[in-house]
Amino acid sequence: MDIPRIFNVTESAHRIHNPFTPEKLTALGAALRLEPGTRVLDLGCGSGEMLCTWARDYGIVGTGVDLSQLFSEQAKLRAQELGVADRVTFVHADAAGYVAEDKVGVAACIGATWIGGGVAGTIELLTRSLKPGGIILIGEPYWRQVPPSEEVAKGCQAEAIADFLPLPELIASFGHLGYDVVEMVLADQDSWDRYEAAKWLTMRRWLEANPNDEFAKTVRAELSSEPLRYTTYTREYLGWGVFALIAR
Structure with a gap:
């Protein structure tokens, strides 16, 4: 059970597997006014940077679930490095359908809404683990500019223009699902660069170290x-953000 190998290669040196910087993760935690002891569930947690740094900085208690064995192991090492291994737990498992045993104050899926078949399904999944009045965090792309053609949308690694919404329409969609948007932190082009461009050096170093690997091509x-x-497509057309929601 694992994610496709290409992601384990290209993002093996990433601590954050989305277009956020450490500063933006810190800003998100501060914006949520997290109290010590708050339970946080992170589905599709990657290498655990959000839970580990929030445990260190804000005193949260967390559980992260991810399908990548590599990222799950990196998350456990990061927890030890930051001295929070007694506060955060990481599970190597499929996050689709995962429900926490104990209800949490914050239930998050930061950039992996395919686990619920889209935003609405992922929100419904997260509510199964959430205390009444708790916060849902959804990380999701949106169109900074609506692509002029389906070809451009595919250049952004979408299947179609309809895959994503412009930001105002995405915000409105949360309301249609019965949620107030109570906070948001958005990626910018610099943080997109740090996510995407960092992959290129990782790939080059991997190729130098593994020239005869069957995956090298x-x-x-x-x-x-x-x-x-x-630089042609994603950087110009695609935005990304984390949206904090509370049920009305």
């Missing part, structure tokens, strides 16, 4: 195409 093709694809 795939990684080489990715490295050869990604800088141009990203």
